Amino acid sequence: MAAQTLFDKTWESHVVRSEPDGTTLLYIDRQLVHEVTSPQAFEGLKLSGRRPRRPSATLAVPDHNVPTTDRTLGIADPLSAIQIRTLEENCRDFDITLFGMSDIRQGVVHVIGPEQGFTLPGTTIVCGDSHTSTHGAFGALAFGIGTSEVEHVLATQCLVQKRPKTMEIRVDGVLPNLCSAKDVILAIIGKIGTAGGTGYVIEYTGSAIRALSMEGRMTLCNMSIEAGARAGMVAPDEKTIAYIKGRPLAPTGELFEQAVRAWQQLTTDMNASYDATVALKAEDIAPQVSWGTSPGMVIGVNGKVPDPHTMADENTRKATEQALAYMGLTANMPITEITIDKVFIGSCTNARIEDLRLAASLAKGKHVAKTVHAMVVPGSGLVKQQAEQEGLDQLFKEAGFEWREAGCSMCLAMNADVLQPGERCASTSNRNFEGRQGAGGRTHLVSPAMAVAAAIEGHFVDIRTWK
Amino acid sequence: MQPFTTMSGLVAPLDRVNVDTDQIIPKQFLKTIKRTGLREGLFYDWRKQKDGSQDPTFFLNQPRFQGATILLTRDNFGCGSSREHAPWALLDQGFRCIIAPSFADIFYNNCFQNGMLPVVLKADEVLAMMNDVLTTPGYQLTVDLGNQTVATPGNTHCCFEIDSFRKDCLYRGLDAIGLTLQHKDAIAAYETRRKAEAPWLFTDLR
Numbered sequence: 001m002a003a004q005t006l007f008d009k010t011w012e013s014h015v016v017r018s019e020p021d022g023t024t025l026l027y028i029d030r031q032l033v034h035e036v037t038s039p040q041a042f043e044g045l046k047l048s049g050r051r052p053r054r055p056s057a058t059l060a061v062p063d064h065n066v067p068t069t070d071r072t073l074g075i076a077d078p079l080s081a082i083q084i085r086t087l088e089e090n091c092r093d094f095d096i097t098l099f100g101m102s103d104i105r106q107g108v109v110h111v112i113g114p115e116q117g118f119t120l121p122g123t124t125i126v127c128g129d130s131h132t133s134t135h136g137a138f139g140a141l142a143f144g145i146g147t148s149e150v151e152h153v154l155a156t157q158c159l160v161q162k163r164p165k166t167m168e169i170r171v172d173g174v175l176p177n178l179c180s181a182k183d184v185i186l187a188i189i190g191k192i193g194t195a196g197g198t199g200y201v202i203e204y205t206g207s208a209i210r211a212l213s214m215e216g217r218m219t220l221c222n223m224s225i226e227a228g229a230r231a232g233m234v235a236p237d238e239k240t241i242a243y244i245k246g247r248p249l250a251p252t253g254e255l256f257e258q259a260v261r262a263w264q265q266l267t268t269d270m271n272a273s274y275d276a277t278v279a280l281k282a283e284d285i286a287p288q289v290s291w292g293t294s295p296g297m298v299i300g301v302n303g304k305v306p307d308p309h310t311m312a313d314e315n316t317r318k319a320t321e322q323a324l325a326y327m328g329l330t331a332n333m334p335i336t337e338i339t340i341d342k343v344f345i346g347s348c349t350n351a352r353i354e355d356l357r358l359a360a361s362l363a364k365g366k367h368v369a370k371t372v373h374a375m376v377v378p379g380s381g382l383v384k385q386q387a388e389q390e391g392l393d394q395l396f397k398e399a400g401f402e403w404r405e406a407g408c409s410m411c412l413a414m415n416a417d418v419l420q421p422g423e424r425c426a427s428t429s430n431r432n433f434e435g436r437q438g439a440g441g442r443t444h445l446v447s448p449a450m451a452v453a454a455a456i457e458g459h460f461v462d463i464r465t466w467k
Numbered sequence: 468m469q470p471f472t473t474m475s476g477l478v479a480p481l482d483r484v485n486v487d488t489d490q491i492i493p494k495q496f497l498k499t500i501k502r503t504g505l506r507e508g509l510f511y512d513w514r515k516q517k518d519g520s521q522d523p524t525f526f527l528n529q530p531r532f533q534g535a536t537i538l539l540t541r542d543n544f545g546c547g548s549s550r551e552h553a554p555w556a557l558l559d560q561g562f563r564c565i566i567a568p569s570f571a572d573i574f575y576n577n578c579f580q581n582g583m584l585p586v587v588l589k590a591d592e593v594l595a596m597m598n599d600v601l602t603t604p605g606y607q608l609t610v611d612l613g614n615q616t617v618a619t620p621g622n623t624h625c626c627f628e629i630d631s632f633r634k635d636c637l638y639r640g641l642d643a644i645g646l647t648l649q650h651k652d653a654i655a656a657y658e659t660r661r662k663a664e665a666p667w668l669f670t671d672l673r
Contacts, residue, residue, distance in 0.1 A: 013661075013664075013665075016650065016653050016654055016657045017650060017653045019632060021630070021631045021632060023631075023632040025647060025650060025653070025654075027654070027657055027658075027661070029668050036497050036498075036550075037549070037550065037551065039499075039500035039501075040500065040501065040551075043500070043501075048644070050644070053654075056671045056672045056673050057672065059672065065498065077498075079498035079499075080498055082498075082500065083498050083500060086500050097673050118672065120667070120668070122665075123668065128549060128551075129548075129549055130548050130549040130573060145549060145573070145576075146549055146550075146554075146573065146576065146577035146580060147502075147551040148551060148577070148580035148643070149576075151644065152643060152644050152647065155644050155647075155648070156644060156647040156648060156651075156654065157654065157658075158647055158650075158654055160632070160643065160646075160647065194485060194543060194546055195485075195542065195543040195546070195571070198543070198569065198571060198572055199572065225547075228543070228546065228571065230572050249672050251667035251670060255666060255667045255670070256667070258666070258667065259665070259667040262665060294485050315484050315541065315542070318484075319483075319484055319485065322483075412489075412494050412548075413494060414494045414495075414497065414498070431487075431489065431547060431548075433487045433489040433490065433547060434489070434490060435489060435490070435493055435512050436489050
């Protein structure tokens with residue numbers, strides 16, 4: 001048999017049938033559902049009189065609209081409340097497991113999938129959410145879909161797909177002190193651009209990737225979509241297996257042993273080839289800060305805001321001018337001179353226990369600057385519980401950070417956590433688009449370590465040398 | 468779904484690269500549980516000036532582009548969030564065809580689910596059309612899905628590529644789920660085979 005990549009193996013084990021032109025009916029093992037992109041899908045099922053093919057292969061959770069303050073007070077926004085109630089009703093009507101708002105297991109959909117052992121190597125996983133790429137950290141083929149396809153998967157457990165191309169992104173070497181998976185993925189997007197991965201599934205390889213924890217790999221794969229790729233993957237290894245073992249929805253006993261034997265085969269064969277390859281050296285990756293309104297507009301913390309006048313390409317120059325005007329920045333300004341108003345530590349990119357442990361250890365004994373409002377939003381109820389058992393909430397609170405309930409929160413500001421016009425935020429989330437965190441709000445994407453340091457100093461600092 | 472065969476229509480220009488779905492329809496409009504009525508949120512932040520009034524320079528607020536059915540734009544249109552509310556809002560505004568040098572994958576795919584045609588043309592072809600639409604009042608294009616061409620008023624024909632399966636579904640207005648359900652025996656056979664190979668994927672998760 002020809003040498004295969006991790007993607008090839010996963011794809012081929014899910015082909016139900018294919019047409020001569022390559023159009024493939026692909027089997028979907030698991031679907032995650034949240035309240036924003038599912039109501040119209042369930043409505044479609046109702047209108048056509050269809051039922052879910054495998055309701056037990058689907059897991060639902062409200063996350064985008066949920067308040068991160070006291071949940072016993074209910075939801076102030078009636079539209080948000082209706083959307084969450086609609087999810088509850090649909091899950092009841094269609095016999096789908098729901099982790100409701102008061103369930104300790106509730107959280108950001110891409111945090112709870114792995115946390116519960118719902119996410120497994122070699123599976124196909126979809127969700128009506130572009131950050132479904134997160135689950136590729138386990139060697140799953142996981143990608144975001146629209147609501148029509150959510151309905152399609154509910155009804156058929158399949159999707160019609162064309163085989164994507166493959167891209168290897170190899171990162172070898174050792175990352176500088178306190179540089180993280182977030183800096184790696186931002187540096188990758190800065191290098192290949194926000195459309196660099198369009199049409200591809202990325203496989204991340206190399207010694208720096210192998211050295212990442214599962215949390216780090218999730219951060220990395222999470223932002224594959226910001227590089228244009230619907231999916232990113234990391235081959236499973238001993239860390240992956242250790243992470244999954246014993247999780248509530250993971251296989252147990254002999255079934256687990258059998259699964260592990262299969263998962264150990266999920267590596268890219270020697271001599272297998274990719275359609276494209278990109279390489280970075282870990283040593284070259286500085287802590288990253290985005291300065292513009294697209295995730296590709298990013299630079300090392302010791303850099304300066306780019307100058308549009310030096311740009312030859314007209315489209316790039318115009319986009320840069322628009323971005324600087326929106327962001328309220330001037331060309332050639334050092335990144336470390338950018339002062340901030342808000343700090344958001346959270347989101348499906350960076351709200352897992354490891355992120356919070358590192359952030360809390362850096363905040364310990366220090367205090368948030370007087371000019372800054374900082375909040376920490378754990379990725380799930382269980383992450384919050386774990387953090388509290390470890391006393392991380394106390395460290396954050398003593399340092400002046402607000403400690404909140406789990407949810408998507410200010411990553412996209414669908415709940416009450418919103419930037420005001422002109423406010424500038426250091427955020428551990430994934431998108432710095434205009435208005436993403438609130439109309440007129442200005443987002444700088446950074447790692448959790450960089451966010452903590454910025455909260456305390458009131459401006460960006462180089463975490464590698466920060467005391 | 469409404470079939471898409473040929474259409475001639477007024478063209479509206481959005482001369483920006485990397486237009487993301489957060490711009491096409493901001494988050495506050497995603498709280499709906501319906502597919503319709505999303506026009507109100509289309510390019511909501513760009514339509515307004517700082518004081519909240521409508522920006523008369525934004526293309527959708529200009530009288531000459533009222534009734535446009537074809538949107539002409541730049542590279543990587545529809546990047547970011549997978550929200551299908553983006554094509555729903557464009558469709559609700561009257562756009563059935565979007566022409567650009569490139570699209571983000573999820574958005575591109577979502578268009579087909581709604582009887583909309585995203586057309587990829589060469590960058591120089593889009594640039595020429597962009598210049599013409601800005602200088603020619605009433606500028607129209609004719610899009611022919613069957614022949615995979617876009618015809619300009621000057622009768623230049625630009626060809627585009629499209630996957631044959633997607634083309635057929637769009638051209639005939641087929642129900643995608645209904646098509647897949649025609650293969651339900653193949654799906655059942657796959658499940659039986661897969662269950663033997665990988666039984667851990669078929670445990671009851673409830």
